Structure formats: C-alpha cells, structure tokens
Amino acid sequence: MLMFRELEFKMAKSSTSDAQALFRSLRSAYAATPTNLKIIDLYVVYAITTAVIQVVYMGIVGSFPFNSFLAGVLSCLGTAVLAVCLRIQVNKENKEFKDLPPERAFADFVLCNLVLHLVVMNFLG
Amino acid sequence: MGAKAAENGAKSSSSAPSPPPLKAFFRLKTKQQELLIRVASLALIYVLAFAVRLFSVLRYESMIHEFDPYFNYRTTLFLTRNGFYEFWNWFDSESWYPLGRIIGGTLYPGLMVTAALIYRLLRFLTFAVHIREVCVLTAPFFASNTTIVAYFFGKEIWDSGAGLVAAALIAICPGYISRSVAGSYDNEGVAIFALLFTFYLFVKAVNTGSLAWALASAFGYFYMVSAWGGYVFIINLIPLYVLVLLVTGRYSMRLYVAYNCMYILGMLLAMQIRFVGFQHVQSGEHMAAMGVFFLLQVFYFLDWVKYMLNDKQLFQSFLRITLTFAISVGALALGIGTASGYISPWTGRFYSLLDPTYAKDHIPIIASVSEHQPTAWSSFMFDFHILLFLFPAGLYFCFKRLSDATIFIVMYGLTSMYFAGVMVRLILVAAPAVCLISAIAISATVKNLTSLIRTKGKAPLAVSGKGSSSLKASAKRSEAQALRFRSLESAEAQALHFRSLESAEAQALASETSKAHEASADQSLPFQHNCAIALLVGAFYLLSRYAIHCTWVTSEAYSSPSIVLAARGAHGGRVIFDDYREAYYWLRQNTPADAKVMSWWDYGYQITAMGNRTVIVDNNTWNNTHIATVGRAMSSYEPEAYEIMQSLDVDYVLVVFGGLTGYSSDDINKFLWMVRIGGGVFPVIKEPDYLVNGEYRVDKGAAPKMLNCLMYKLAYYRFGEMTTEYGKPTGYDRARGVEIGNKDIKLEYLEEAFTTSNWIIRIYKVKPPKNRW
Numbered sequence: 001m002l003m004f005r006e007l008e009f010k011m012a013k014s015s016t017s018d019a020q021a022l023f024r025s026l027r028s029a030y031a032a033t034p035t036n037l038k039i040i041d042l043y044v045v046y047a048i049t050t051a052v053i054q055v056v057y058m059g060i061v062g063s064f065p066f067n068s069f070l071a072g073v074l075s076c077l078g079t080a081v082l083a084v085c086l087r088i089q090v091n092k093e094n095k096e097f098k099d100l101p102p103e104r105a106f107a108d109f110v111l112c113n114l115v116l117h118l119v120v121m122n123f124l125g
Numbered sequence: 126m127g128a129k130a131a132e133n134g135a136k137s138s139s140s141a142p143s144p145p146p147l148k149a150f151f152r153l154k155t156k157q158q159e160l161l162i163r164v165a166s167l168a169l170i171y172v173l174a175f176a177v178r179l180f181s182v183l184r185y186e187s188m189i190h191e192f193d194p195y196f197n198y199r200t201t202l203f204l205t206r207n208g209f210y211e212f213w214n215w216f217d218s219e220s221w222y223p224l225g226r227i228i229g230g231t232l233y234p235g236l237m238v239t240a241a242l243i244y245r246l247l248r249f250l251t252f253a254v255h256i257r258e259v260c261v262l263t264a265p266f267f268a269s270n271t272t273i274v275a276y277f278f279g280k281e282i283w284d285s286g287a288g289l290v291a292a293a294l295i296a297i298c299p300g301y302i303s304r305s306v307a308g309s310y311d312n313e314g315v316a317i318f319a320l321l322f323t324f325y326l327f328v329k330a331v332n333t334g335s336l337a338w339a340l341a342s343a344f345g346y347f348y349m350v351s352a353w354g355g356y357v358f359i360i361n362l363i364p365l366y367v368l369v370l371l372v373t374g375r376y377s378m379r380l381y382v383a384y385n386c387m388y389i390l391g392m393l394l395a396m397q398i399r400f401v402g403f404q405h406v407q408s409g410e411h412m413a414a415m416g417v418f419f420l421l422q423v424f425y426f427l428d429w430v431k432y433m434l435n436d437k438q439l440f441q442s443f444l445r446i447t448l449t450f451a452i453s454v455g456a457l458a459l460g461i462g463t464a465s466g467y468i469s470p471w472t473g474r475f476y477s478l479l480d481p482t483y484a485k486d487h488i489p490i491i492a493s494v495s496e497h498q499p500t501a502w503s504s505f506m507f508d509f510h511i512l513l514f515l516f517p518a519g520l521y522f523c524f525k526r527l528s529d530a531t532i533f534i535v536m537y538g539l540t541s542m543y544f545a546g547v548m549v550r551l552i553l554v555a556a557p558a559v560c561l562i563s564a565i566a567i568s569a570t571v572k573n574l575t576s577l578i579r580t581k582g583k584a585p586l587a588v589s590g591k592g593s594s595s596l597k598a599s600a601k602r603s604e605a606q607a608l609r610f611r612s613l614e615s616a617e618a619q620a621l622h623f624r625s626l627e628s629a630e631a632q633a634l635a636s637e638t639s640k641a642h643e644a645s646a647d648q649s650l651p652f653q654h655n656c657a658i659a660l661l662v663g664a665f666y667l668l669s670r671y672a673i674h675c676t677w678v679t680s681e682a683y684s685s686p687s688i689v690l691a692a693r694g695a696h697g698g699r700v701i702f703d704d705y706r707e708a709y710y711w712l713r714q715n716t717p718a719d720a721k722v723m724s725w726w727d728y729g730y731q732i733t734a735m736g737n738r739t740v741i742v743d744n745n746t747w748n749n750t751h752i753a754t755v756g757r758a759m760s761s762y763e764p765e766a767y768e769i770m771q772s773l774d775v776d777y778v779l780v781v782f783g784g785l786t787g788y789s790s791d792d793i794n795k796f797l798w799m800v801r802i803g804g805g806v807f808p809v810i811k812e813p814d815y816l817v818n819g820e821y822r823v824d825k826g827a828a829p830k831m832l833n834c835l836m837y838k839l840a841y842y843r844f845g846e847m848t849t850e851y852g853k854p855t856g857y858d859r860a861r862g863v864e865i866g867n868k869d870i871k872l873e874y875l876e877e878a879f880t881t882s883n884w885i886i887r888i889y890k891v892k893p894p895k896n897r898w
Contacts, residue, residue, distance in 0.1 A: 018442050022434075022442065022443055025434055026430070026433065026434065029433040029434060029435070030433065066403060067396075067403075070396070070403065070406065071393075074389065074392070074393055077389065078389040078390065078393065081385045081386070081389055082336070082386065082389075084381075084385070085336055085381070085382045085385060085386060086336075088378045088381065088382060089334070089336070089378075089382070094378055096334060096377060096378050096379060097334065097378065100334075100335075105336070108335065108336035108337050108340075109336065111336075111337065111340065112336050112339075112340050112386060112390065115340060115343075115390060116389070116390060116393065119390070119393045119394055119397065120393065122397060123393065123396060123397065
C-alpha cells in the first residue's frame with residue numbers, strides 16, 4: 001500500500017489536490033475495516049516486502065542457483081496470495097462466501113500453506 | 126409414513142421368504158430407485174470402457190504395441206527393478222551411441238510411476254503379476270477412470286443425466302480408444318484422464334470458490350505435467366478462460382481464489398519435474414498464465430479500491446494512474462524478456478500448431494511424423510461419428526444456459542476442435558470436450574422430449590370451451606402465468622409455484638390457467654405427443670448406430686499391435702507376420718552384447734527394449750544432426766556410407782522391407798524423409814538427385830543415385846532372384862507395384878547377417894576394414 005501511495009504522489013503532477021483527496025478518502029475508508037482483516041493485510045505486506053528484498057538481492061549477486069531463487073520468491077508470493085484468498089473468504093461483506101465458516105477458510109489456508117512450503121523445501125535444493 | 130414403514134418392516138420380518146429383488150426395487154422411493162439406476166449404469170459403463178479396449182489382447186496376445194510404448198516399458202522395467210532414485214538419475218548409454226541420453230531428466234515420469242505403483246500394490250496384495258501385464262492394461266484402466274470423471278464433470282456443468290450420457294459416450298469414443306487400447310502403453314493413456322480430472326477440479330473450484338478444490342486442481346495439474354507434454358494446453362486454456370470471464374464481466378471472488386491458488390501451487394509443483402524445469406517462468410508458451418496472473422492482481426486490486434472509495438470521480442483518476450503504470454511495466458517486462466532472449470519463443474512443436482505450414486519448411490522431422498499431418502474430414506467422421514453434428518447442437522444448449530462452467534466447456538470444445546483440425550493426433554484431446562458437449566445436447570433433447578410425452582396432453586372437450594372463455598376473461602394475468610408455466614418444464618415446478626400462491630382465488634385462477642395451458646398446448650401442437658415419441662425413437666436409433674460404429678472401428682482399425690502384422694491368405698485364412706520380434710530376438714541371441722545397431726529412428730525403442738542392443742538413433746529424436754547423419758549414411762553410395770558407419774562404430778544395420786509381403790510402411794517408402802532430413806543438415810544430399818521428373822521411382826527408370834544408394838542395396842539385396850507373385854517377373858516389388866531396377870546388387874562393405882522369414886526385416890553386418898596387404 002505504501003509503495004502505491006508514493007508513486008501516486010509522484011505521477012499525479014497535474015492533479016495534486018486530486019491525489020490528496022484520494023489519499024484522505026482511501027485512508028478513512030481503510031480505517032473502517034475490521035481488525036482481523038487488517039492483520040491479514042499486514043501479513044500480505046510483509047510477504048511482498050520479503051519477495052522484493054529477495055529480488056533485489058538476486059539483482060545484486062546473480063541468479064545462480066535459479067531454483068533456490070524461484071523457491072524463495074514463489075514461497076513469499078504464494079503465501080501472500082493465499083492470505084489474500086483467506087481475506088476474501090473471511091470478509092463479512094462478501095456475499096458469495098457468507099455461508100463459509102471462517103474456521104473452514106482458515107483450515108484451507110493452513111493446508112495450502114503446508115503444501116506450498118513442503119514443495120518449496122523440496123525445490124530449494 | 127413412519128407407520129407404513131414399520132408395517133413393512135414387521136411384514137418382512139414375520140414372513141419367512143423375502144420379496145424377490147424386482148419387487149423390492151419397486152418398493153424403494155423414487156430417489157433411491159434413481160440412485161440405484163445411476164450407480165448400476167456407471168458400473169456397467171466402467172466395465173464397458175475396459176472391455177471394449179481388449180480386442181488385441183484377445184486376438185493376438187498381451188503385448189506392447191507400436192514404437193514409443195516400448196521405451197516406456199523399458200523405463201518402467203528399470204524403475205521396478207532399480208527403484209525410484211536410480212530411475213530419476215538414470216543415464217542410458219545404450220541409445221544415441223556415442224552420445225547417450227539422460228533419461229531421468231528427459232522424460233515425463235507420470236506413466237511409469239503410475240504403472241510401477243499399481244504393480245507394487247498388486248504385488249502387495251500377493252497377485253504375482255508381471256510388470257508387462259500391468260503396462261498393457263494401464264491404459265484401459267485409466268480409460269474407465271476417465272468415464273467416472275466425465276460423469277462428475279457432466280454433473281457439474283449441466284446435470285447428472287448429462288453426466289451419465291457423457292460417461293457412456295466417452296467410454297466408446299473412437300477418438301479416445303485409438304490411443305488407449307490395451308497394449309498402447311503411452312503417455313496419452315494416462316494424460317487424458319489427468320487432463321479431464323484437472324479441468325473438472327478447476328471448474329469445481331471456480332463454482333465453489335473453495336481453496337481445497339483449488340489445491341486439488343493444482344495436484345491434478347501436477348499429475349498432468351508429470352504425464353504428458355500436452356500440459357501446455359491446460360496452462361494456456363485456463364488463463365484464456367479467466368480472461369474471457371473477466372472480459373464478459375462474469376468475474377467473482379471465487380474466480381480469484383481458484384485461479385491464484387491453482388496457478389502458484391501448480392507452477393511450483395510442475396517445476397519439480399526435471400524435464401519441465403524452469404519453463405514456467407522462462408518459456409513463451411507459459412507466459413500467458415503469468416500475464417493473466419498479474420492482470421488478475423491489478424484487476425481485483427482496482428475492484429477493491431473502487432469498493433472502498435465509493436466515489437466515482439476520485440476512482441477514475443486513481444484508475445487512470447494505476448492502469449498506465451501497470452500496463453507500461455508489464456509491456457516493458459515482456460518486451461525486455463523477449464528481446465533479450467530470456468523468455469524463449471514458442472518451440473517448433475507448438476508453433477506448428479499455430480502456423481501449420483511452419484514445420485514443412487523448417488523442421489522436417491516434425492513434418493514427417495504421420496500423426497502430425499492435418500486432419501481430413503473422414504478422420505473426424507471416423508473418430509467422432511454422430512458426435513460431430515451433436516457438437517454444434519450442444520454448443521447451442523450451452524449458450525442458452527450460460528454459467529461459468531458452460532463457458533469453460535464451450536472454450537475447451539472450440540479450442541480443442543481447432544487444434545484437432547491442425548494435427549490428427551490432437552483429435553484425442555478434443556474427444557472429451559466433444560463427448561461432454563454432445564452429452565449436453567442429447568440429455569437436454571431427451572429430457573425435453575420425455576417431458577412432452579409425460580404432460581397429460583389430452584384436454585377434455587368440456588373444459589376446452591370454459592378454458593378459452595377464462596383465457597379471454599383474465600387475459601393478461603393468465604397469459605403471464607401460462608408463459609411462466611411453459612418455461613418451467615416440469616410438473617414439480619408447476620406444483621411449487623401453485624403452493625407459493627397463498628390465496629384461494631389465486632388457486633382457482635391457477636387451476637383454470639393450467640387447464641387453459643394444457644388446452645392451449647394441445648390446440649397449438651396437436652401431434653406433439655406422437656412427434657415426441659418419433660423423435661425419441663430417432664434419437665435412440667442414432668445412439669445405437671454410434672455404438673455399433675464405435676465397436677466396429679475399434680475392432681477393425683485401432684486394435685492392431687503394429688509390431689505383429691496380420692493379413693488374409695489366399696484361401697481367406699489369417700496369416701500372421703511376426704517378423705519384427707523374430708529379428709529383435711535374433712539380434713538379442715546372435716550378436717555380441719556390445720554390438721551397435723544402425724537403423725532408422727522409428728525402430729530404436731524396439732531394438733533397445735526387445736533386442737537389448739545399443740542403437741545409434743531412436744524415437745526420441747532430440748538430436749537432429751545425429752539423425753541426419755544416419756539419413757546421410759542411408760542415402761549415400763556404399764563407400765561413403767561405410768566411412769560414416771566406421772565413424773559411428775556401427776556393427777549391424779537393420780532395414781525394414783515390405784516388397785515381398787506388400788507391407789507399405791517400410792524403409793523404402795520412408796526413404797524420401799531420410800533424404801530430406803539428411804539434406805537438411807548436410808547439403809551434399811540433394812533430394813532432386815533421387816527423383817525422376819519429381820517422381821519417386823524404384824524401377825528401371827529410377828535415378829542412378831537412387832539405384833545405387835545404401836538403402837536401395839540393403840533393401841533389394843538378392844531380391845532380384847525372388848518370385849513374389851504368380852505371373853510377374855522376378856524382383857517384383859509388391860509394395861510399390863513395380864519390377865525393381867537394379868536386380869544384380871553386390872555389397873562390398875557389408876554382408877547379409879539375417880533376413881526374417883517374410884523378408885520384412887533384414888540385418889546386415891558391417892565388415893571390418895580390409896587388411897592392407
């Protein structure tokens with residue numbers, strides 16, 4: 001979220017006030033989300049940041065062995081994506097998932113993460 | 126209800142003999158009867174799918190067919206004897222001499238591991254089977270499993286009736302049978318099951334939005350990647366489907382969950398197969414999936430922001446910024462990747478699907494395989510029969526009732542039909558789609574017809590007058606209700622609607638309009654009852670013809686184990702030519718263990734598997750130059766060919782010749798491909814040298830280079846003395862229908878080692894260099 005906001009600030013040269021209004025409304029809307037969703041969002045941000053750090057590191061030292069790099073990046077991306085899926089399923093405002101109990105959503109999340117990390121461990125080499 | 130059941134229970138326990146099964150059947154409730162019928166049909170379809178593929182086992186014996194399956198059999202044998210670790214790291218020095226082949230890293234292990242697991246399971250249950258039996262029967266077993274998956278898939282797309290019909294159709298569809306008969310131990314036998322299973326799991330994931338189903342579809346995709354190179358179809362069709370859903374506005378949260386989980390986990394799992402390696406992030410064929418992945422992230426992020434902002438104007442500016450940013454980054458990344466060569470372009474195998482003329486000009490090896498030719502209409506009719514015109518009918522029904530699942534099956538059907546038109550081999554991939562869509566057509570039609578038959582079509586004459594007057598009286602409301610009744614096509618739906626109207630006068634009106642509906646229905650189509658019966662009879666006739674056609678096709682065309690040939694003798698009796706195995710066993714028993722055999726690449730797998738000797742080239746065709754070297758040796762004069770054979774350490778040369786028996790898939794008919802492939806790498810071999818006025822001839826008028834090249838000499842050595850047909854001169858080639866041109870052949874550097882009883886395979890020994898003095 002932070003990255004996008006900064007870029008918006010830079011690129012909206014012709015409508016700075018527009019961008020500021022955008023900021024404020026986004027911030028206020030986001031403040032209204034329940035805490036458990038905010039925790040999931042924080043987890044997603046953490047995972048993406050880790051992935052970005054790994055890519056920068058790969059840019060510095062080179063990509064050998066490639067399978068380890070892929071394993072690392074994909075584990076971060078994977079767990080971020082799975083967390084977003086969990087957020088979608090747990091969010092009370094989504095009509096499609098209203099009869100899915102949040103415990104089941106979390107259990108699915110844990111199972112998928114387990115498979116993801118087992119495969120990543122095999123792929124790390 | 127409860128009292129009645131208790132009474133029944135008391136009756137059955139008190140009276141000693143239990144009612145006969147038929148009576149017990151009719152005592153069940155409708156739902157239980159239906160379940161029983163469904164389960165019984167599925168069980169019969171399962172057994173049918175297995176049994177119809179057993180023709181060649183019953184006629185000949187339980188053996189592996191064709192060429193490619195022999196390699197799979199050899200690797201499975203190795204796997205069961207030496208364990209998975211040795212198999213995964215196997216370097217084979219017996220093929221592609223002197224290069225060798227890294228088998229562990231260049232095959233799709235799914236089929237072998239599956240067969241080995243079944244073998245282990247059966248052994249564990251103390252059935253002492255030989256691995257060859259397991260290999261022979263793997264494909265029919267998985268075909269039976271495919272019918273079950275087709276049932277569930279049909280149920281997911283349409284309803285359980287369509288599922289049953291789909292299972293029945295795919296059990297005997299010739300397009301599928303052609304590559305999954307007993308003995309055809311090839312990747313496709315398992316891969317089609319994996320393909321349909323993955324698609325079913327993915328559609329289920331999109332329909333339910335559950336992470337568990339998406340995980341299951343990722344595992345299905347992993348199995349498909351381990352089984353066949355055609356997994357590229359899945360990894361391109363599913364992103365295309367997601368794109369279509371996005372564009373048509375049918376996207377939902379479930380789609381996001383399903384695709385993302387399947388893509389990330391599926392990609393990671395797929396990269397565990399060494400042969401696939403890093404292609405999912407580096408190859409152009411897999412970039413569509415990645416592109417759609419990023420597009421989905423951007424799309425749903427924008428959707429979320431729009432939902433949070435609740436203000437149109439602010440969102441527009443945000444949208445503008447983000448879109449330009451995302452598109453520019455994406456295009457830049459793609460451009461840099463493709464230009465720098467990091468993202469490899471589409472490989473020839475798959476590029477020739479998009480541009481069918483590509484292979485003919487650039488890659489003769491791909492063009493020479495007979496399965497890669499474009500499909501003729503007769504092949505379509507042969508392999509699909511009535512499904513060919515039921516396919517558009519099914520498409521119509523799918524469009525009438527669009528949902529996420531029907532959009533998927535329509536896309537699968539259309540794309541696979543396009544590819545089936547480009548390459549004969551891909552009719553196999555289209556077969557499940559065609560069966561499913563046709564099943565929808567059949568099921569919907571039969572359902573409509575039977576519901577027409579079941580409505581009480583006879584309106585009593587007394588009511589008809591009253592019905593027409595009541596129509597005029599309450600015209601608008603009754604018409605609206607009648608229209609609604611007509612669109613709900615079952616009596617139960619009508620009853621439900623009646624129950625929902627809670628006033629008595631509404632009930633009276635409803636009863637009047639129902640009679641009016643029946644009366645009006647009867648008045649508008651007086652013969653609809655008879656028409657429906659006639660159409661139903663027609664439909665069942667079509668289906669029975671389909672069944673007869675499929676059985677005939679399987680029996681006549683697809684059950685021959687190409688390694689054993691059969692023909693009709695002069696008196697109508699069957700003659701079996703077992704020359705191939707005769708030659709391979711001669712090699713096995715009469716040549717030194719380290720002998721190297723040179724032959725055209727078609728026979729490589731069989732020679733290594735049955736003859737157990739090292740070959741120069743085999744069916745893997747991964748090294749075009751090596752094959753071109755062999756092609757050059759076959760097309761040169763004997764001295765030059767001898768030099769090439771010396772450089773390759775060749776001890777024996779194997780040639781297939783069909784002139785005595787009239788067998789037309791022999792090396793002389795394949796010779797022009799040898800010339801083309803050899804000439805593709807060594808410009809000294811020119812195709813026009815072997816042709817006369819563009820015509821390929823082997824008789825007196827043939828080109829001199831043709832009459833003296835190594836292949837000609839080896840094939841026709843001593844053939845000039847043979848009388849093949851009554852009334853024809855000696856040396857009459859029955860496969861080409863001409864008398865050969867060069868009857869007096871002398872070999873200088875080779876000597877004949879073995880010729881099989883019908884002259885189909887001829888083996889020559891390469892003489893060591895002469896002593897200098």
